[in-house]
Amino acid sequence: MQVNVxxxxxxxxxxxxxxxxxxxxxxxxxxxxxxxxxxxxxxxTILEESSVLMAVNQQHIxxxxxxxxxDEVAFFPPVTGG
Amino acid sequence: xxxxxxxxxxxxxxxxxxxxxxxxxxxxxxVGLVRDMNLGEQxxxxxxxxxPGMTESQLEAIVEQAxxxxxxxxxxxxxxxxxxxxxxxxxxxxxxxxxREASFEACxxxxxxxxxxxxxxxxxxxxxxxxxxxARESDLEAKSKW
Numbered sequence: 068m069q070v071n072v073x074x075x076x077x078x079x080x081x082x083x084x085x086x087x088x089x090x091x092x093x094x095x096x097x098x099x100x101x102x103x104x105x106x107x108x109x110x111x112t113i114l115e116e117s118s119v120l121m122a123v124n125q126q127h128i129x130x131x132x133x134x135x136x137x138d139e140v141a142f143f144p145p146v147t148g149g
Numbered sequence: 150x151x152x153x154x155x156x157x158x159x160x161x162x163x164x165x166x167x168x169x170x171x172x173x174x175x176x177x178x179x180v181g182l183v184r185d186m187n188l189g190e191q192x193x194x195x196x197x198x199x200x201p202g203m204t205e206s207q208l209e210a211i212v213e214q215a216x217x218x219x220x221x222x223x224x225x226x227x228x229x230x231x232x233x234x235x236x237x238x239x240x241x242x243x244x245x246x247x248x249r250e251a252s253f254e255a256c257x258x259x260x261x262x263x264x265x266x267x268x269x270x271x272x273x274x275x276x277x278x279x280x281x282x283x284a285r286e287s288d289l290e291a292k293s294k295w
Contacts, residue, residue, distance in 0.1 A: 075268070076198050077270070080281075122203060144281065146264075146270060147269065147270055147271045147285075148199070148264060148267050148268075148270070149228075149239070149240055149260060149264035149269070
């Protein structure tokens with residue numbers, strides 16, 4: 068299955084990437100997706116920082132979530148708007 | 150009404166729109182501007198980024214929460230993104246209701262929630278460099294009082 072992954076703000080800059088498409092095994096979850104990204108190289112380990120937040124289909128997640136084909140997964144730092 | 154935009158907004162127009170949309174007795178609004186100093190550093194401007202789609206839904210949800218808690222008739226949130234200079238307008242939050250207490254409180258609530266919940270990120274331009282800002286503990290404390 069395929070998921071679309073987005074990166075915002077500091078993460079987007081440090082990774083030099085705003086979005087990518089990732090092929091995952093059927094039934095994969097967010098932990099497996101993150102491990103797949105981290106295995107891409109040293110700079111991707113920033114996704115493991117405890118402050119990094121995740122959303123699946125534009126909803127915050129605080130725990131592991133199983134993924135489905137076509138899901139949109141986003142990684143971003145704590146928000147600083149207003 | 151929720152809008153995320155690069156263009157500036159006109160406070161008079163936003164106020165008038167709130168006035169037109171309901172027969173309120175009390176309108177309260179807040180406008181946030183780019184500060185020239187932050188943590189002792191001279192600031193030249195900001196770059197603001199958001200998560201298109203998610204940010205707007207979050208703002209809708211925050212306004213909805215405010216409507217559950219206070220008898221407000223309507224609320225507007227306009228938030229800018231892109232490059233901003235010192236003293237530029239960043240955000241407008243306006244609320245109307247029959248009585249001032251609800252308008253004051255709901256406006257404050259929406260602003261405190263927006264700062265800690267909505268997916269916006271600020272990058273600051275100073276004389277030395279450009280840096281993404283960290284979330285502030287004081288903002289989380291401000292939110293927790295509600």
